[in-house]
Amino acid sequence: MNRFKEMAVDALVQQVKELERDTIIEMIETPPENHQGDYAFPCFRLAKERRRSPQLIAAEIAEQMEIPSIFDNVVNAGGYVNFFFNRKKLAEEMIHQVLREKEKFGSSSLGNNKIICIDYSAPNIAKPFHVGHLRSTAIGNALYKIYEHMGYTCVGINHLGDWGTQFGKVIVAYRNWGNPKDIEEKPIQTLLDLYVKFHDEAEKNPDLEDEARNWFTRMEQGDEEALTLWRWFSNETIKELGKIYELLGVKFDYYTGESFYNDKMEPILQELSEKGMLKNSQGAALIDLEEYGMPPCLVQKKDGSTLYATRDITAAIYRKNTFNFYKSLYLTDYSQKLHFAQVFKVVELMGYEWAKDLYHLPFGRVTHEGRRIQTRKGTVVLLDDVLKGAIGRVTEIIDEKNPMLENKEDIAVTVGVGAVIFNDLSNNRIKDISFSWDTAFSFEGETGPYVQYTHARACSVLRKADDVHLDVNDFDGAELMDDVSNQVIRKLEQFEDAVLDACSKDEPSILTRHVIDLAQAFNRFYHDHPVLSAEPEQRTARLMLVESVRQALSVGLNLLGIKAPEKM
Numbered sequence: 029m030n031r032f033k034e035m036a037v038d039a040l041v042q043q044v045k046e047l048e049r050d051t052i053i054e055m056i057e058t059p060p061e062n063h064q065g066d067y068a069f070p071c072f073r074l075a076k077e078r079r080r081s082p083q084l085i086a087a088e089i090a091e092q093m094e095i096p097s098i099f100d101n102v103v104n105a106g107g108y109v110n111f112f113f114n115r116k117k118l119a120e121e122m123i124h125q126v127l128r129e130k131e132k133f134g135s136s137s138l139g140n141n142k143i144i145c146i147d148y149s150a151p152n153i154a155k156p157f158h159v160g161h162l163r164s165t166a167i168g169n170a171l172y173k174i175y176e177h178m179g180y181t182c183v184g185i186n187h188l189g190d191w192g193t194q195f196g197k198v199i200v201a202y203r204n205w206g207n208p209k210d211i212e213e214k215p216i217q218t219l220l221d222l223y224v225k226f227h228d229e230a231e232k233n234p235d236l237e238d239e240a241r242n243w244f245t246r247m248e249q250g251d252e253e254a255l256t257l258w259r260w261f262s263n264e265t266i267k268e269l270g271k272i273y274e275l276l277g278v279k280f281d282y283y284t285g286e287s288f289y290n291d292k293m294e295p296i297l298q299e300l301s302e303k304g305m306l307k308n309s310q311g312a313a314l315i316d317l318e319e320y321g322m323p324p325c326l327v328q329k330k331d332g333s334t335l336y337a338t339r340d341i342t343a344a345i346y347r348k349n350t351f352n353f354y355k356s357l358y359l360t361d362y363s364q365k366l367h368f369a370q371v372f373k374v375v376e377l378m379g380y381e382w383a384k385d386l387y388h389l390p391f392g393r394v395t396h397e398g399r400r401i402q403t404r405k406g407t408v409v410l411l412d413d414v415l416k417g418a419i420g421r422v423t424e425i426i427d428e429k430n431p432m433l434e435n436k437e438d439i440a441v442t443v444g445v446g447a448v449i450f451n452d453l454s455n456n457r458i459k460d461i462s463f464s465w466d467t468a469f470s471f472e473g474e475t476g477p478y479v480q481y482t483h484a485r486a487c488s489v490l491r492k493a494d495d496v497h498l499d500v501n502d503f504d505g506a507e508l509m510d511d512v513s514n515q516v517i518r519k520l521e522q523f524e525d526a527v528l529d530a531c532s533k534d535e536p537s538i539l540t541r542h543v544i545d546l547a548q549a550f551n552r553f554y555h556d557h558p559v560l561s562a563e564p565e566q567r568t569a570r571l572m573l574v575e576s577v578r579q580a581l582s583v584g585l586n587l588l589g590i591k592a593p594e595k596m
């Protein structure tokens with residue numbers, strides 16, 4: 029919680045003894061219009077116990093309160109205790125804070141370096157990396173940065189789908205119709221084409237399915253010929269994925285995919301069996317979860333092969349032993365809800381009390397212009413195409429609006445990719461989102477380019493003003509007391525809480541929203557108030573506000589995994 033809100037809470041705690049501090053924190057509101065007060069505490073709940081009207085109670089609390097010096101005034105308004113900031117003081121506190129903290133603005137040491145494992149992106153080799161995986165990548169990457177800003181230490185894990193029956197299919201397809209050159213040149217597309225081709229051909233010739241199963245069994249049994257092909261497919265794909273991640277500006281601490289657990293599952297199956305948890309069902313091994321209202325969790329097929337769930341149970345235990353995490357997060361779409369509920373239940377039943385620290389963070393599906401994205405046939409939108417399309421679109425806009433821009437290509441990449449990520453992160457995690465070429469790239473409205481453009485505009489003002497050397501000691505908060513300037517200051521004041529809220533709810537869209545609000549408040553300010561041509565004292569104050577907003581937007585975008593170019 030930011031220190032000013034904390035002051036209001038502390039003052040309330042003294043007056044409202046019948047409520048816990050945490051309850052007061054939950055109840056305190058931030059009214060939308062600053063005329064109604066900057067913070068408001070509703071007294072309706074107190075009426076019954078105090079046997080008085082909320083208005084009287086609010087008046088009484090306001091009356092008796094020792095007003096913290098950052099506030100000018102505390103009054104009753106319709107049953108609310110309303111706090112009004114001393115605008116001059118608040119402006120001075122905030123500007124000093126932003127200019128002092130710089131890229132650490134809004135950070136905290138709350139996390140105390142506790143470890144957060146984040147499992148994100150995790151595309152499947154030989155299947156498409158589509159815009160659905162982008163959500164996992166974008167949300168996971170943003171959470172990584174947000175948690176770190178809150179003082180946690182993150183471990184980013186890419187649990188690649190690099191093992192499974194699809195490899196048997198791809199091997200068969202490659203041997204029949206593939207060639208090495210295509211794999212090396214564009215592995216992701218080529219392997220996907222082979223996968224699709226396999227399904228087409230297998231419809232006509234079902235024997236192919238047996239052949240594919242046979243190749244996957246050979247992989248599982250350690251057959252060198254099968255493994256060599258698998259390793260080559262994986263390595264080529266990982267190389268190409270690396271380029272996409274570089275474009276997105278996303279990094280992982282570990283690329284430990286499903287195959288990493290191949291030699292680690294046997295002891296876990298052993299443990300499950302020793303703990304009396306395994307049930308034999310026609311030769312297959314499963315854990316009965318009926319008692320918990322879930323279908324059984326299959327961990328070994330009758331041919332001895334393991335499953336997605338077996339690897340996830342093993343991975344959870346491996347991560348606990350290796351990183352001793354405080355929390356372990358998994359980002360996939362909500363279709364995997366049951367899978368994770370089963371996996372977490374099994375870990376709990378194994379007697380690991382830390383199973384409660386495993387969190388599946390589901391997100392909605394991505395539809396493309398209204399249609400669902402599918403793997404095998406039809407409407408696959410590959411991430412690579414989306415990014416290239418985005419960059420192309422932005423290039424056109426730049427050519428039209430600012431053809432003389434230096435580093436046009438780089439900026440088109442930054443803005444195009446930023447638009448795609450921002451679009452993804454502006455939606456509430458659980459909502460299905462629709463991807464549309466028309467809305468994602470606008471320089472107006474609530475888009476990434478709009479925020480980036482606002483940042484670049486602030487940079488441009490500061491560049492033009494470079495005759496002055498900004499010294500924070502010259503700053504006079506009295507110059508920024510009007511409503512429009514004060515709104516910008518308020519958005520800076522609420523920044524830290526937006527990051528905190530995004531972190532505690534695992535919801536980057538809260539920060540995205542706040543960054544848009546800040547950009548809009550700033551653009552209103554910039555529209556209403558001349559900066560460079562203002563009187564000297566006012567000019568200095570306004571320039572420092574511009575610099576503070578620039579800094580805050582840059583921090584905000586960075587936490588979302590988006591670059592903030594200085595010119596565009």
Ligand code: ARG
Pocket residue numbers: 147149150151152187188189340343358359360
């Ligand atoms: N590869 C999976 C998919 O594309 C996602 C993996 C998520 N992580 C995990 N530990 N299961 O659906």
